[in-house]
Amino acid sequence: MSEINIEEIKVELSEWIQENWDPDVTVSEWWKRLSDGSWSATSLPVEAGGRGWSRVQSAAVMSTLFAHDVVGPPTGLGVMLAAPTIAIHGNEDQIERLIPPILDGSVAWCQLFSEPGAGSDLAGLQTRAVKDGDEWIITGQKVWTSGGHIAEKGMLIARTDVDAPKHQGITYFAFDMDQPGVEVRPLREMTGRALFNEVFIDEARVSNADLIGGIGNGWAVANTTLMVERSSLGSGGPQPVSVPAGVKAGKLLGNRLGTKVGDHVLPDDGRMESDGGRGLDVRWLSDLAQKIGSANDPVVRQEIVKLHILGEVNRLNMLRAKAGGSKTGAEGNLAKLAMSELVRRSRDVGNLIIGADGMLSSSASSFDGRVQEATIFSPAPSIYGGTDQVQRNIVGERVLGLPKEPGPNKETPFKELLQN
Numbered sequence: 001m002s003e004i005n006i007e008e009i010k011v012e013l014s015e016w017i018q019e020n021w022d023p024d025v026t027v028s029e030w031w032k033r034l035s036d037g038s039w040s041a042t043s044l045p046v047e048a049g050g051r052g053w054s055r056v057q058s059a060a061v062m063s064t065l066f067a068h069d070v071v072g073p074p075t076g077l078g079v080m081l082a083a084p085t086i087a088i089h090g091n092e093d094q095i096e097r098l099i100p101p102i103l104d105g106s107v108a109w110c111q112l113f114s115e116p117g118a119g120s121d122l123a124g125l126q127t128r129a130v131k132d133g134d135e136w137i138i139t140g141q142k143v144w145t146s147g148g149h150i151a152e153k154g155m156l157i158a159r160t161d162v163d164a165p166k167h168q169g170i171t172y173f174a175f176d177m178d179q180p181g182v183e184v185r186p187l188r189e190m191t192g193r194a195l196f197n198e199v200f201i202d203e204a205r206v207s208n209a210d211l212i213g214g215i216g217n218g219w220a221v222a223n224t225t226l227m228v229e230r231s232s233l234g235s236g237g238p239q240p241v242s243v244p245a246g247v248k249a250g251k252l253l254g255n256r257l258g259t260k261v262g263d264h265v266l267p268d269d270g271r272m273e274s275d276g277g278r279g280l281d282v283r284w285l286s287d288l289a290q291k292i293g294s295a296n297d298p299v300v301r302q303e304i305v306k307l308h309i310l311g312e313v314n315r316l317n318m319l320r321a322k323a324g325g326s327k328t329g330a331e332g333n334l335a336k337l338a339m340s341e342l343v344r345r346s347r348d349v350g351n352l353i354i355g356a357d358g359m360l361s362s363s364a365s366s367f368d369g370r371v372q373e374a375t376i377f378s379p380a381p382s383i384y385g386g387t388d389q390v391q392r393n394i395v396g397e398r399v400l401g402l403p404k405e406p407g408p409n410k411e412t413p414f415k416e417l418l419q420n
């Protein structure tokens with residue numbers, strides 16, 4: 001881990017911004033500059049385009065970008081999950097080929113893990129990958145694929161060996177979404193949005209060169225993705241899906257990659273609308289309470305403070321873990337649990353503040369419908385990235401050493417297990 005301190009980071013980046021920021025260049029050009037300067041994902045190792053910096057150091061990068069009113073690097077599942085996973089498990093060719101287009105926002109990724117019969121029991125997945133010369137033929141169905149409709153690449157896990165035990169016959173691929181045999185169908189949520197999709201895969205192909213981490217090693221690779229996902233979601237505070245800087249990755253910007261980057265700078269307190277709608281953070285809630293005159297209500301005050309304390313405890317806990325403090329191995333799980341609790345509490349505090357207005361549909365609301373949106377989205381964070389119950393199971397079994405859930409012998413070949 002680099003020894004550079006926060007002040008040095010701020011100085012180096014501020015100088016770099018002076019030389020490189022130009023509101024008149026396109027979003028793609030700006031992201032290319034950030035990526036070429038190794039500012040897009042500083043927590044990645046140097047050989048993967050990062051700087052090997054800690055979460056604290058990387059947070060200083062984001063806050064410096066904010067302070068200079070410039071657009072941040074691309075976000076999305078590519079930067080959040082695919083790049084760190086490939087950096088750990090990919091070979092040299094994959095790191096060089098797959099990571100740069102993530103860091104400059106030119107290629108967006110989705111996560112092709114869950115299936116109709118394999119969510120919490122992810123290792124029970126049925127999608128098959130069959131070797132055909134230098135390629136693999138993929139057939140199966142994925143579901144809840146966030147951003148699948150706009151992604152060019154997918155982190156795909158598929159079964160390559162039905163004779164091996166459940167967790168051992170799985171392989172991880174970097175999969176092209178835009179090819180014959182891949183059909184993406186949007187699923188509309190109760191929020192009215194279509195954040196996720198069903199993905200039907202019928203004899204689509206993936207090159208052997210895009211197999212990540214070795215044949216049959218997909219469960220270990222997928223666990224890296226899941227671990228990174230929990231930690232990232234958990235450190236995002238009460239926002240449903242934290243968007244750390246002004247704009248989103250790849251096609252998530254629609255056709256705006258070619259637009260002037262200066263047009264996407266947010267105001268100081270601006271947080272971009274995330275895929276889950278606009279979240280409710282403590283500052284926004286306390287401003288709302290002041291605006292509508294309930295800030296002196298002792299119950300409202302108390303609930304806002306409780307929310308703030310829980311958020312701070314989670315934030316500090318994550319910092320402590322990342323700074324090398326004592327680790328239990330469950331930091332990511334605990335942070336994810338805290339995040340879903342924060343989302344529920346912020347929903348409740350929002351509704352406490354707006355009272356009966358919360359029963360109105362968002363367009364009829366006097367407070368622009370943000371609390372209503374957050375209320376309808378609030379069940380999601382306790383499900384995605386592994387449900388709350390699954391996080392607790394992991395903590396119970398792997399950290400506290402409680403007995404494992406009853407189930408078939410781990411060595412039983414997959415094909416002999418009861419299938420959904």
Ligand SMILES: Cc1cc2nc3c(=O)[nH]c(=O)nc-3n(C[C@H](O)[C@H](O)[C@H](O)COP(=O)(O)OP(=O)(O)OC[C@H]3O[C@@H](n4cnc5c(N)ncnc54)[C@H](O)[C@@H]3O)c2cc1C
Nearest residue numbers: 111112113114119120144145146380383384385386387389
């Ligand atoms: C907004 C959103 C976005 C998502 N995005 C993606 C994505 O991009 N890619 C992707 O692959 N997946 C995605 N998912 C899917 C998500 O990971 C799964 O929904 C989740 O893992 C749960 O799986 P399931 O829906 O099949 O529920 P199930 O596994 O069927 O679980 C149903 C219920 O049973 C409980 N349960 C199951 N097993 C146990 C157990 N052993 N002990 C105790 N309780 C248990 C669960 O906690 C849950 O309450 C997303 C989900 C949501 C809500």
